[in-house]
Amino acid sequence: MSIKLSPLNDVQLKALEQLTQGIQPEQAIWLNGYFQGLAGAVSTGLTKTQTSQGLVSAKAVDKFPLTILYGTHTGRSQALAKALCEQARAQNITCLLKPMDDYKPKQLKEEKNLLVIVSTHGEGEPPEMAEEFYEFITGKRAPKLNGLNYAVLALGDKSYKLFCQTGIEIKQALQKAGAKELVPLVKCDVDYEDDAAQWTQNVLAALGKLQPQAPVSTAPSADKSSEVVYSKKNPFRTTVLDKVRITGRDSDKEVYHLEFALEGSGISYEPGDALGVIAQNPPQLVKEIIKSLGVIDTEVVETRVGKLSFNEALEHHYEITLLTRDLIQKYAEKTQNKKVKAIVESDEKLDQYLYGHDVLDLLQEFPARLTATEFLELLRPLPPRLYSISSSQKAVEDEVHITVSRVRYENKGRQRYGACSTFLADRLEVDDQVLIYIDKNPNFRLAENGKPIIMVGAGTGIAPYRAFLQERESGNQKGKSWLFFGERRFSSDFLYQLEWQKYLQKGYLEKIDLAFSRDQKEKVYVQHKLKEQQGELFRWLEDGASFYLCGDMKYMAKDVQITLLDIIKTQGGMTDKKARAYFKKLKKEKRFMADVY
Incomplete structure (x- = not known):
């Protein structure tokens, strides 16, 4: 709605502008729910005094039950779930907020209304905290849930093949169990805020229809802090x-x-x-794309953030260095190019084309006449x-x-x-x-009180461990710590070498094992060093050590986890089933934490 058409007066408009300046996504979602409740109060005839003072008691009607479950690797699902729960409570809904690893799946039979917010990790895998719930609901033990209302918000990344797969499969499992969907599944890409806000609005509206006479709770107290909060939307x-x-x-x-x-x-x-x-984005790539399209770089186009020159839009606001399945599918539909369609229809060809190619490849190898606006409509925001x-x-x-x-x-x-x-x-x-x-990454935290830590990293995966030891040195905590680091060559690739030596001398780092893959004929990686030290490593785990893993997700991280599982099995004298249970227990106790990319 334009300002001219707004029903607000000048003072109200100014106050609204001040309120929303620098607002974070979870704050916007909360306000959305609050204003919905306020609108409901007006439509039912509540006075201003009744609304602001919350004089309509929650006891006037029965509490409306709602459970929100979240599964997250980075903390985004948790933040969205927390904001949604606060809004629900503002609408007199009894909201139970639970991480999936702290929820007993058998309770599903008792639920009436369930909201699930879950990310997908890696190639279609659930985040660690969601594994048990995911296995239960998608497995043979899932109960009939005919009396359950549900909705699912799935977070993911379109650059991966199985985009939002965890959320999709949980939704399908709930549907198969007979539950009724409140609002359709929403799949969010890395630029998730707007889609998440819309889903939240739809969910609250759907819940409101099930609870038509719910009173409005007390208005939120004014924010005591005038400090600006910096975020992705307000960096x-x-x-x-x-x-x-x-x-x-x-x-x-x-x-x-x-x-x-x-x-x-x-x-x-x-x-x-x-x-x-x-x-x-690289300026040279921007220039070559504009040249390939045959458009004027200064042409003004409408974008997600307003009117910009085409050059500025490409350099600052749209993803062009990476290809996603979604982009190639859109390009095939837009251009009707048979060769592009053939790539889309073959998983093998699609995987091959996605690797190492960018948007310019698509334009040069499969040219099409596109306007600047049509081209931007194919692209996702630059995350x-x-x-x-x-x-x-x-x-x-x-x-x-x-x-x-x-x-x-x-x-x-x-x-x-x-x-x-x-x-x-x-x-x-x-x-x-x-x-x-x-x-914020609440799922990759340094163990408290100087407890033993095992840190495994390759390449720039060593970064958080520098932060860990700086933290311990600042607090003069000389607890047991062990670093496994891998790179190509000792002479040129030993990142922060002098700092690790300093920490060893001062006692903040107790042990270090190094794997430089190109310094000998046969390549040696961090998983090989773990294997060499497996006896002592298992004793550290038995003594309560936390195991950290940071690095490449596709190869290094998978190899390390396979090796760790084998060490647990061998050194613990366990069956494969018991070793997996031990590993799962480490994850649940937050003693196995991974930060992979």
């Missing part, structure tokens, strides 16, 4: 304090250590969190890139550090560049500015 403009290449000249990798200023921001973070960086934070705020105070590997390779005679890594490595210098925010 902080920071200054680069330092940038250093930390791989040697002989290395075939370029890894950089970057430090950013946080002074005056009020931003706080913990070891295990990630730094979100607002990426910028921020997340980097594991490699510093402890207790140690560096008003700074945040990250470790970045520059992505650059050649394919079909053309150089390819990572959107954010080359922006940080090639185009950003000390004193330049960049937009950032903190992405």
